[in-house]
Amino acid sequence: SQKIEQNSEALNIQEGKTATLTCNYTNYSPAYLQWYRQDPGRGPVFLLLIRENEKEKRKERLKVTFDTTLKQSLFHITASQPADSATYLCALDPWNTGKLIFGQGTTLQVKP
């Protein structure tokens, strides 16, 4: 079956460290992958998009990699801050129709 899996357990790290979140998918060949941030009780907010021909994308302290052979994306937050604490969702558009399939999200807790 087609699946998108993210770390189901919450990730707890110390302020200043690098957080690394994983998104694995099966049976898809997406043209791009997106990462969103979601705070409790709020809608998701777009962070980054990476295309299949891009290995890496950066935005300020954020970095995303996309390995279409491994069917995996890694999302990194460097020099993490308590304000980075949130749930992070990865999403694919498997059929390039604008219909996104989301992973279940990984909750990140950054401790001061």
Added chain:
Amino acid sequence: EAEVAQSPRYKITEKSQAVAFWCDPISGHATLYWYRQILGQGPELLVQFQDESVVDDSQLPKDRFSAERLKGVDSTLKIQPAELGDSAMYLCASRNRDMYQETQYFGPGTRLLVL
């Protein structure tokens, strides 16, 4: 900065009652989505509109859910009758018409509790 508007933010209802949610997308966004998000899970698409037309409603429980976007701008999602299992966050998102603008912009959501 333009935002997607949703109302109400919270709704408590009893099972078998009817509820309706409203969404106003970012101006000029042709594509509108309704998602349902159960606590601890990612959003799941219920219905996708392109202008006033339904593009995909394959995951919409049509026996009780309906959605419309009559003038291709704002949209309403209705549940009748509501069931306990409908308790969730209902999210609306919109996207630009440009096929290379893949980002979806989400509203704040409507939290529904069915008692």
